[in-house]
Structures are given as structure tokens and as C-alpha cells.
Amino acid sequence: MTLHPSKVLRLAAVAAATALALSACGKGSDAAAQQQAAGQQQEHAPEVGVVTVYPQTVALTTELPGRLESVRKAEVRAQVGGIIEKRLFQEGSYVRAGQPLYQIDSSTYQAELESARANLASAEASLAKANADLSRYKPLVDADAISRLEYDAAVTAKRSAEAGVKAAKAAIKSAGISLNRSRITAPISGFIGQSNVSEGTLVSAGDTTVLATIQQTNPMYVNVTQSATDIMKLRQAVADGKLQAVNGGIAVDIKFEDGTVYGQKGRLLFADPSVNESTGQVTLRAAIPNDDNVLLPGLYVRVLMNQADVANAYVVPQQAVTRGDKDTVLIVNAQGGMEPRVVTVAQQQGSNWIITDGLQEGDKVIVDGTMIAGMTGAKKVTPKEWTPPSETAAAAQQAPADEAASAADVQTAPASAAASEAASEQK
Incomplete structure (x- = not known):
């Protein structure tokens, strides 16, 4: 039977369409299979947190x-005896060297100073008489008018008067020192603490009581x-x-x-x-x-x-190192697998270990995720740079603030649009 040419053309078109459809189905099946295989491969390569290490001087x-x-500490003590009349400083304040701290009753020492001055005047009078006697005896002894013994006695009297004057001057100096020490001053500058005595306390030069302490x-x-x-x-x-x-x-x-x-x-x-x-x-x-x-x-x-x-040391988080007879870490090698490395730990630095041997520049040390990778039995892992918990927490706290700001902008936008529209209508 001979077919009409138009029917032949229609049959050829149907056959071509059927072939194209079958070809498209085949390609779709291959793509789906490839995606499924890639998904399975990705499913078997879990993520692990890593830190990429580089040598540095630590x-x-x-x-x-x-x-x-x-740095300096001075205990204030009494150097003379007497009754404390006044405390001249505020406890806990800063005092300077030479600043008066306590005043001891000075009437006795003032009287001793006046007595020493009177003794000096008497000694100077004795010295003046001895000098005058020696001046008179000098020509008489040369003329044999007096004996040599009398002259020597005059010389001795002069020397004794001179010694009396020196002793009186020393007594004045001593009395002046005692009088000055009746006002107790700060030996150094610094902060003074609590006063251990109050007005009316009797102190003495040999007393071991510490009046106050300056530091x-x-x-x-x-x-x-x-x-x-x-x-x-x-x-x-x-x-x-x-x-x-x-x-x-x-x-x-x-x-x-x-x-x-x-x-x-x-x-x-x-x-x-x-x-x-x-x-x-x-x-x-x-x-x-x-x-x-x-x-x-x-x-x-x-x-x-x-x-x-x-x-040339490496700083690694402590949780990445397994301590034992041999300290070890896990790294992600070039093939994407986990590889153990024996390392030498020198010292702790905060939450990190300082490693001096066993690592190389650019190694990716696994910090987190090894347990999940071990449970799944994955031969390969996907490395992802690890973020310390402190930084992660800071980012988590910042995120709500950013979201709140974005929400405020969204709420403000309609109001601004409405205001613009109203202004346009008025115009």
C-alpha cells in the first residue's frame, strides 16, 4: 500500500519528536544521578574547624x-621622751619629708637649752678672766717677779676655761637637738598610715612603739x-x-x-x-x-x-592537641583526609599551646569536628577556618542588634513613603 506523501511526513515528524523526548529523558536521568553522587560524596565529607598555622617568634x-x-618604708618613732601634745597630720594622706607629724611637750627641753646658754656665758667669763691673768703674769714671770709655778697655773686656768666654753657650746647644741626632736617630722615623703598614738600618750626615746608608718x-x-x-x-x-x-x-x-x-x-x-x-x-x-x-x-x-x-614556633589552641607520652594533633592533608602528627609542646600561652616541632607552614590543624568525622567514618573532611568561642559569642551578640536596626529601617520606610506621597498630593 502506498502512503500519501503528507502522511509520510507526519510519521517522520512524530518519530523525530519521540527520539528527542527519549534523549532528553536520558540526559535528565544522568544529571540526577550525578547530583545524587555528588550529594552522597558531600554527605560523607563532614566539616571540621581548622586553624592554618604559620611560624612566628613567640x-x-x-x-x-x-x-x-x-619601694621605701619608714617607721616613725620618738627620739625624745615626753607627752604628745598634738598630732599634726591627717591619717592616710600624703606627707613630704620634713613635714611635722607630732608635737611633744617641749618645755623641759626649752629650759635645758636656756640653762646651756647660761653655762656658756659663765664659761666665757671664766675664759676672759683667765686670759687677763695670763696677760698680767707674762711680763712678771719674765722679770722673775712671780714664780714659774704661778705662771703655769694661769696657763692651765686659761686652757680649762677654753674647754669649759667648748663644753657649754656642745651642751647648747645637744639641748637644741632635743628641742627640735620634740617636734617629730616625716623622714621620707609618702603616704602615712594610721596613727598608733594619740594626744596625751607618754613616749620615750627608747620606746619601741611605732607612732606611724610612711610608705x-x-x-x-x-x-x-x-x-x-x-x-x-x-x-x-x-x-x-x-x-x-x-x-x-x-x-x-x-x-x-x-x-x-x-x-x-x-x-x-x-x-x-x-x-x-x-x-x-x-x-x-x-x-x-x-x-x-x-x-x-x-x-x-x-x-x-x-x-x-x-x-619558628606555632601557636595552636589547646583543644587541638592530645597530650600523652607523645603529643599529637590532627591535620587535613592535601588529599582532604585527617592525618595525625606528633608535635613538641614547649609551653602554655593562655588558651593555646606553643609548638616547636612537628608542624609545617600552612598546615591546617583540626580544632573542632573530629568526633563527628570519626562517628561517620568519613575518609575525607571539608576544612573550615575555626573561630574562637569568644569571637563567636561577640558576633552572636552583634547580630540581634543589626537585625533590630534593619527592622527599624523597614518600619521607617513605609512612613517615609507615605509622607512623600502626601506631600506630592498637596502640590
Whole structure:
């Protein structure tokens, strides 16, 4: 049977359309299969938090217990006896050297000074008489009018009168010193504490009672002790080239009991060259500025000192390191898998470890997500830069504020549009 040409054309068109549809279905099935495979592959590569490490010079900080001490301290005591008449300072105030602090009854010392002056006048009169006698006896002895014995007695009387004058002058000086000491003054400048005596108290020169205490508190000393073994190891490491000595003076920070660090840095003054035989410790002293008088003598603090630097070190969060006989970390290798590395931990630095061996520049150390990766049995992981919890919390706190600001802008926009429309209608 012969088909009409128009029917042949229609059959050919239907066949072509059917072929195209089947081809499209096949391509769609292949794409879906590829997407499913990619999804499964991505599902088997969980994300892990990593930090990319680079070598740097890190300061080795030593933390030691210490106690603050005033740079100078003076105990005010009475140097003469008597009844305290007045207290001439305010407790807790700043006093300057030479400032009067107490007034002791000075009437007795004033009388002693007047008596010494009278004795001086008497001694000077005796000396004048002795000089006059010696002047008369001089020509008489030369003319043999008097005996040599009488002349020698006149010379001796003159010398005795001269000694009397010197003794009287010394008595005046002593009486003047006692009179001046009846007014007790500050030996140094500084903050004065509580007065331990009041008006009417009887004090004496040999009394052990401390009337008050003055302390200079800027700068402050902080005394610490460190194990002699640790100091020797540190010096040996510097000598071997493993550590670098700190150039210049050693900076010192102090940390209070609540963990806050004092705002000003101090410097190490000296380390005792000898070791305490009973404790095996070496005493160190540092000076800390105290311009605002925040630090108080006797306060217990923690002292942070940078005693050496380590070059080509890596700083890694503590949670990334597994401590044991051999300290290890996990890194993401070039193939995307997790690879263990044995490392050498030198010291702790806050919430991080300082690693001196076992890592290379650019290594991605896994910090978070290893447990999930281990549970799923994934051979490959997807690294993502890890953010410390403190920064994450700060970002979380900032997000609501940004959202509130955006919401306020959205609410303001319709009102602004309505106002613009009203203005247009009035025009």
C-alpha cells in the first residue's frame, strides 16, 4: 500500500519528536544521578574547624606568685621622751619629708637649752678672766717677779676655761637637738598610715612603739621566687640556641586574683645570684609603676615575665592537641583526609599551646569536628577556618542588634513613603 506523501511526513515528524523526548529523558536521568553522587560524596565529607598555622617568634612567659612591697618604708618613732601634745597630720594622706607629724611637750627641753646658754656665758667669763691673768703674769714671770709655778697655773686656768666654753657650746647644741626632736617630722615623703598614738600618750626615746608608718608606693616592688632548676634549664636552652635571650630589660606584667592584668608594665630589676639552700628557689625583684596609687603594699599577685623567645614556633589552641607520652594533633592533608602528627609542646600561652616541632607552614590543624568525622567514618573532611568561642559569642551578640536596626529601617520606610506621597498630593 502506498502512503500519501503528507502522511509520510507526519510519521517522520512524530518519530523525530519521540527520539528527542527519549534523549532528553536520558540526559535528565544522568544529571540526577550525578547530583545524587555528588550529594552522597558531600554527605560523607563532614566539616571540621581548622586553624592554618604559620611560624612566628613567640615569647615564653613565666607566671610566678609574688607579693607587692613599697619601694621605701619608714617607721616613725620618738627620739625624745615626753607627752604628745598634738598630732599634726591627717591619717592616710600624703606627707613630704620634713613635714611635722607630732608635737611633744617641749618645755623641759626649752629650759635645758636656756640653762646651756647660761653655762656658756659663765664659761666665757671664766675664759676672759683667765686670759687677763695670763696677760698680767707674762711680763712678771719674765722679770722673775712671780714664780714659774704661778705662771703655769694661769696657763692651765686659761686652757680649762677654753674647754669649759667648748663644753657649754656642745651642751647648747645637744639641748637644741632635743628641742627640735620634740617636734617629730616625716623622714621620707609618702603616704602615712594610721596613727598608733594619740594626744596625751607618754613616749620615750627608747620606746619601741611605732607612732606611724610612711610608705612610698610609686613605683612598687614585687618580689617573686623561681625554681633554680627552671632558671638553669632556661639558661641552658639559650646557650644551646633553642631559645633566644630577650633583648634589653625583661618586661613584667602582674595579674590580680580575679584574672585581670594591670594596665602598666614593669621591668625586672635583678635576680639574686645565690640559691636559697632550704627551698632551692632564687629571689627576683621587679619594679611596677603605680602612678594612680592603685597597687597596695602586701597585695598578692601573679607575675608574668617574658624570660626568653622561641623562634619558628606555632601557636595552636589547646583543644587541638592530645597530650600523652607523645603529643599529637590532627591535620587535613592535601588529599582532604585527617592525618595525625606528633608535635613538641614547649609551653602554655593562655588558651593555646606553643609548638616547636612537628608542624609545617600552612598546615591546617583540626580544632573542632573530629568526633563527628570519626562517628561517620568519613575518609575525607571539608576544612573550615575555626573561630574562637569568644569571637563567636561577640558576633552572636552583634547580630540581634543589626537585625533590630534593619527592622527599624523597614518600619521607617513605609512612613517615609507615605509622607512623600502626601506631600506630592498637596502640590
